[in-house]
Amino acid sequence: MHIALILSQPPGYSETFFKSKIKGLQDAGHQVSLFVYKDDPRFTDCKVLPMPKVHANPIRQFFATLGVIFGLLPYLKRVIRYVKLELKAGRELKQVFKYIYINATILKSDAEWLHFGFATLALQSEHVAKSIDAKMAVSLRGFDIAIYPLKHSGCYDRLWQLVDKVHTISDDLLLCAYNQGLSRNNAVAKITPAISMELFNTGAANKNFKTKPIKILTVGRLFWKKGVIDMLEALSILKKEKIDFEYQIIGEGEQKEEILFAIYQLGLENEVSLLGVKTPREVKELMEISHIYMQYSHSEGFCNAVLEAQAMGLLCIVSDAEGLSENIIDGETGWVVPKRQPRLLAKTLESVIELDDVIKNQFSERAKARVKQEFTLEQQQAKFVEFYN
Missing domain, CATH: 3.40.50.2000 (Glycogen Phosphorylase B;)
Structure with a gap:
């Protein structure tokens, strides 16, 4: 199975949550790809595919857009499907073209699962999975569920309708998602963070609490x-x-x-x-x-x-x-x-x-x-x- 993870950037040296997940899936025989908005060449745990960059310089943006358009020509059926889904959802054509550019790398993927590592990363990409005949998963974490919706009411309404499975790291965050409109009929799995017991493992039988200060x-x-x-x-x-x-x-x-x-x-x-x-x-x-x-x-x-x-x-x-x-x-x-x-x-x-x-x-x-x-x-x-x- 080919599983694509979408993150803002590759996991850092201390982000064991994502790194251990990738290793575990690979050890189980799955192919894992990582789609990122900001690349880091030091990360080599799996294949990394950078998303198209948005340039401030209009000339650079013009040529970058041309490159994306030519790159998507072999995937025209997917692009058309994506446009129809977006327009049916009520998005303006100008927005749709912008989102095609942003999601171009994923639209060319053969992944069977798209998993957005944070709910906010799925915004503007809700229809991509359906366009490439993949299933969509999303993870609930602290900021994107407990804080972001306070400023952007209803931001996940479309996502909740389209997501195939939800991953939460705690019961409380799942409750927050329910309060924000996630259906209790949605498939959900709770998988908490974990740590390396090899590293964080004290050799002392008892901690010495007598020392001062x-x-x-x-x-x-x-x-x-x-x-x-x-x-x-x-x-x-x-x-x-x-x-x-x-x-x-x-x-x-x-x-x-x-x-x-x-x-x-x-x-x-x-x-x-x-x-x-x-x-x-x-x-x-x-x-x-x-x-x-x-x-x-x-x-x-x-x-x-x-x-x-x-x-x-x-x-x-x-x-x-x-x-x-x-x-x-x-x-x-x-x-x-x-x-x-x-x-x-x-x-x-x-x-x-x-x-x-x-x-x-x-x-x-x-x-x-x-x-x-x-x-x-x-x-x-x-x-x-x-x-x-």
Whole structure:
């Protein structure tokens, strides 16, 4: 079976979700192609086909359009079918020609499945699968289901009518899709993120929670939805309570300046460090010396970093945003705190820090065992093979 995945760009070195999926499908005997809007020659896990670029220079765009037109001539029947479907759906002819250009590479594909890795990527491409006699799948993730539709009401109405199968990474995101019009009769499969147990696997039987200061860690892009400011406000309360801690944040992003100012304004310059981007191995090394992991996001599809932290034996405190409350079992493998309540987060942090080391290790061991049992790459690969079969 030929399965085509559509992403904005090839998976990066740390994006194990897509890379393990591709490997699992290939190992099962399937052909996998990757269609991208931005190519990266370093990615060699499967065949990569760049989508046509839109050029600002009108002369370059003219010649690029001519090239696309000539390239589509052997596929004229598909193009005509696509035009008819688009016009029947009420799109203007000018829009249709634009979408033919954007989707030209896929229109030439012999794939039996088109799987859009994010729901937003399927917009403007809803009729391509039917035009090439393929089935269409789409994945539900945090931003495209929980946030994007807030600004673009009804954006997925056409997609829901045409999609053959939906992949969700959490029950909460699926509920969001139902609330946005997805029929409960649609075929759906839940396949959560997974991690490499070979890399994120602590050799220590028990984590040492006695060392001071308490080391707290967060991994994530410096972006508003990650709730970093709320975490800083909670930590400022801990500082007033004379609790000795160090807080490190791994990641970069557009909110960096605001976060740096908040650190200064809250008087946390000596306690908080922004470490920038780190490799998976460097993340593991920092997790090995940390005690608590925080992910107090406003919105979060699931979060691989929380799985990695649990596998490394950290005590995990997360918000109740989307998939996080499935990632952690509250009161058993970690703690789930309602979002946007820094004082409640501070209270939870303080109570966790004050726990007896025996109880801390019980939480740590339960979390490690659950991740090892339910969130391995091998399980994820098998579920994706089943998804297409």
